[in-house]
Amino acid sequence: MDAILIQILNGLDKGSAYALIALGLTLIFGTLGVVNFAHGALFMIGAFCAVTLQKILTISVTTIDPERTDFLGNPLKVQTPYVENWFGPEIGATIVDWAVPLAILLAIPVMILVGFAMERGLIKHFYKRPHADQILVTFGLAIVLQEIIKYFYGANPIPTPAPSTFRGSLDIGVWLGFDPFTIIYPYWRLVYFFFAGTIIAAVFAFLQFTTFGMVVRAGMADRETVGLLGIDIDRRFTLMFGLAAAVAGLAGVMYTPILSPNYHMGMDFLVLSFVVVVVGGMGSLPGAVLAGFLLGILQSFASMNEVKSLLPGIDQIIIYLVAIVILLTRPRGLMGRRGVMED
Amino acid sequence: MLGLERKDTYLMLAVAFITLFAPIILNPFPAGSALAQFNAGYPDLMQRFVIFGIFAIGFNILFGLTGYLSFGHAAFLGIGSYSAVWMFKLLSMNVIPAILLSIVMAGLFALVIGFVSLRRSGIYFSILTLAFAQMSYNLAYSVLTPVTNGETGLQISLNDPRILDGPSNGGLPVTSLFGAEMRDSTTLFVGPWSWDFSVGYYVCAALMLLAFYLSVRIFRSPFGMMLRAVKSNQQRMNYTGLNTRPYTLAAFVISGMYAGLAGGLLAAMDPLAGADRMQWTASGEVVLMTILGGAGTLIGPVLGAGFIKYFENIFSKINDGILHQWFAFMPDGLENVMVTLIHPFIGKGWHLTLGIMFMLVVIFLPGGLVEGAQRTGRLFRRRDRNAGHVESDAARQRAAAE
Numbered sequence: 112m113d114a115i116l117i118q119i120l121n122g123l124d125k126g127s128a129y130a131l132i133a134l135g136l137t138l139i140f141g142t143l144g145v146v147n148f149a150h151g152a153l154f155m156i157g158a159f160c161a162v163t164l165q166k167i168l169t170i171s172v173t174t175i176d177p178e179r180t181d182f183l184g185n186p187l188k189v190q191t192p193y194v195e196n197w198f199g200p201e202i203g204a205t206i207v208d209w210a211v212p213l214a215i216l217l218a219i220p221v222m223i224l225v226g227f228a229m230e231r232g233l234i235k236h237f238y239k240r241p242h243a244d245q246i247l248v249t250f251g252l253a254i255v256l257q258e259i260i261k262y263f264y265g266a267n268p269i270p271t272p273a274p275s276t277f278r279g280s281l282d283i284g285v286w287l288g289f290d291p292f293t294i295i296y297p298y299w300r301l302v303y304f305f306f307a308g309t310i311i312a313a314v315f316a317f318l319q320f321t322t323f324g325m326v327v328r329a330g331m332a333d334r335e336t337v338g339l340l341g342i343d344i345d346r347r348f349t350l351m352f353g354l355a356a357a358v359a360g361l362a363g364v365m366y367t368p369i370l371s372p373n374y375h376m377g378m379d380f381l382v383l384s385f386v387v388v389v390v391g392g393m394g395s396l397p398g399a400v401l402a403g404f405l406l407g408i409l410q411s412f413a414s415m416n417e418v419k420s421l422l423p424g425i426d427q428i429i430i431y432l433v434a435i436v437i438l439l440t441r442p443r444g445l446m447g448r449r450g451v452m453e454d
Numbered sequence: 455m456l457g458l459e460r461k462d463t464y465l466m467l468a469v470a471f472i473t474l475f476a477p478i479i480l481n482p483f484p485a486g487s488a489l490a491q492f493n494a495g496y497p498d499l500m501q502r503f504v505i506f507g508i509f510a511i512g513f514n515i516l517f518g519l520t521g522y523l524s525f526g527h528a529a530f531l532g533i534g535s536y537s538a539v540w541m542f543k544l545l546s547m548n549v550i551p552a553i554l555l556s557i558v559m560a561g562l563f564a565l566v567i568g569f570v571s572l573r574r575s576g577i578y579f580s581i582l583t584l585a586f587a588q589m590s591y592n593l594a595y596s597v598l599t600p601v602t603n604g605e606t607g608l609q610i611s612l613n614d615p616r617i618l619d620g621p622s623n624g625g626l627p628v629t630s631l632f633g634a635e636m637r638d639s640t641t642l643f644v645g646p647w648s649w650d651f652s653v654g655y656y657v658c659a660a661l662m663l664l665a666f667y668l669s670v671r672i673f674r675s676p677f678g679m680m681l682r683a684v685k686s687n688q689q690r691m692n693y694t695g696l697n698t699r700p701y702t703l704a705a706f707v708i709s710g711m712y713a714g715l716a717g718g719l720l721a722a723m724d725p726l727a728g729a730d731r732m733q734w735t736a737s738g739e740v741v742l743m744t745i746l747g748g749a750g751t752l753i754g755p756v757l758g759a760g761f762i763k764y765f766e767n768i769f770s771k772i773n774d775g776i777l778h779q780w781f782a783f784m785p786d787g788l789e790n791v792m793v794t795l796i797h798p799f800i801g802k803g804w805h806l807t808l809g810i811m812f813m814l815v816v817i818f819l820p821g822g823l824v825e826g827a828q829r830t831g832r833l834f835r836r837r838d839r840n841a842g843h844v845e846s847d848a849a850r851q852r853a854a855a856e
Contacts, residue, residue, distance in 0.1 A: 236817070243521065243523045247745055248813055248816045248817060250741075251813035255810055259798075262798050378735075382584065386581060424593055427595070428592055435586070438574060442574065442578075
């Protein structure tokens with residue numbers, strides 16, 4: 112029992128990331144009908160927002176402390192981040208420590224801006240072109256974005272730690288009545304899971320309970336009719352693109368303590384997220400979320416030793432295997448609507 | 455000639471001429487001169503040009519004709535490489551059985567993968583092929599280690615059986631074609647120029663010409679016509695009571711075999727095979743090559759492959775020092791500004807240039823470099839034709855007067 116539980120928990124953090132990226136992808140596909148291969152790059156840009164904020168916060172001034180000496184006997188040079196000078200050492204240190212959650216504030220405007228620029232500058236011109244062209248141009252864009260990040264931040268992963276409050280692990284097993292130390296789970300992954308849940312809930316609530324969201328849903332169902340009613344649906348869809356970019360970016364920001372960001376992380380996640388979207392059903396938002404968590408958990412089950420000894424290598428291919436089976440047996444995915452990209 | 459129309463014959467002859475004299479054409483700058491770094495005429499790179507040319511030609515038969523965008527073609531390249539290396543290990547260092555096996559194996563895999571993937575089209579087809587390729591890649595890295603030798607990659611070793619060759623004496627044997635070693639080359643010195651004629655390159659070049667010829671024949675055949683019809687409107691084809699699946703499957707298998715041939719040749723030139731040849735970035739590369747050159751055109755994929763490989767090997771070697779040399783004629787401040795401006799796009803940043811160029815091609819030139827060339831050509835020709843009109847008008851008037 113505890114073994115099953117721990118695998119489910121282990122699957123949750125990856126599943127949350129898949130679900131968030133897939134949600135954004137589906138939003139874009141469902142509204143604009145564009146297959147966005149650059150969505151992984153948006154996830155990566157989000158992650159690098161956290162890196163950037165961390166770098167900005169730790170910009171330091173070097174002062175010479177005459178009272179202390181280093182091992183050569185020279186006066187010690189002390190590096191103090193500017194924030195510590197401005198806000199006092201304690202608050203300053205806390206701010207630096209909380210760089211990753213704070214980066215959310217930076218990431219939201221940045222990602223919405225990037226999303227707008229992408230949609231207005233590039234993707235707008237591709238609505239009428241075939242899907243293959245959309246895939247190709249966004250694929251090219253992904254390469255460009257990735258190389259730009261590589262140019263500025265280098266090719267090596269940059270460690271971005273979680274706030275010290277959330278380092279360490281939590282003994283969940285004790286809560287649930289198991290023996291201590293049976294189910295140990297890092298705090299941050301729990302945070303990530305709840306964060307992802309909040310974002311997903313917020314997106315759904317936005318679409319479900321606001322007038323704007325209602326119009327967007329109507330547009331997803333029948334764009335032409337909404338247009339005929341005198342509603343400028345294109346502008347709303349552009350906003351949705353920004354929103355989707357922000358969701359991907361936030362997923363990236365919060366994922367940095369789990370995986371040190373590097374320039375190709377976007378591509379790594381993109382391939383899997385596409386599989387997730389297809390499994391969930393093109394254009395179905397709940398399907399994307401469900402499939403994201405499902406595949407994350409399946410993957411973690413497949414990497415259990417018991418399963419691996421039974422079916423060697425299954426952990427490497429489970430997601431693709433599931434995707435192939437689903438695509439062949441249930442063409443519109445788990446929760447896809449009838450008639451949306453079925454062939 | 456050879457069942458080709460006149461226009462295609464010229465194209466074929468031009469390609470043959472360029473491939474045969476590539477060692478000379480690609481080395482336009484004397485060795486040791488400042489521009490010698492732009493010489494691409496060394497065997498290793500030339501082999502890559504033609505091998506990836508074959509790969510792209512094959513991909514184009516699928517994507518260019520039927521419009522099915524496969525994101526998993528590198529799997530067949532990898533399978534070809536592995537089969538070839540196994541042939542070197544078990545049978546003989548002769549490249550012919552190795553290449554034959556790699557084509558057959560890739561064809562078989564393509565048959566299976568294609569049979570499953572082609573049940574869907576559009577984005578789903580892309581995802582299915584991608585999933586299959588990623589599965590092969592992951593398996594090659596993990597479970598199939600006895601066959602693929604995992605991360606180290608499959609290599610030949612001294613205690614391989616090699617039934618036909620018998621035990622080797624001394625060092626590792628080298629790949630050969632009936633005794634002609636692949637790595638052999640003769641260097642010809644003419645004045646300051648030096649040209650390498652390598653056996654391996656000419657083996658690859660001969661196969662590429664064969665592959666190119668076959669692709670021209672396919673493009674011009676009723677079968678090719680059928681594939682084009684699939685691209686333009688598959689539904690209508692189905693309504694006319696025609697089952698398109700066998701045609702698309704045949705195209706998929708053929709292009710898989712081309713990829714296998716390319717993989718086998720890669721292994722024949724350098725007998726090792728690694729799983730990274732199957733990674734989806736490698737599949738992405740062949741997509742880039744084909745689109746950049748011009749999908750659906752005959753010569754486009756070869757151009758694209760050559761272009762990308764040239765950039766990868768030559769452009770990436772330009773560094774700041776060389777830039778400083780180039781802009782040395784400018785005043786110092788301007789020189790530094792220029793170097794800083796260009797710096798992100800060269801050397802290690804060549805992928806950025808490639809990405810930007812690829813995007814520009816997709817946006818403005820959906821027909822790739824070939825379309826670009828045609829447009830420029832038409833620009834000039836139109837002017838000629840206008841001139842021609844005047845002449846022919848004059849001729850007509852003269853005829854009328856007589």
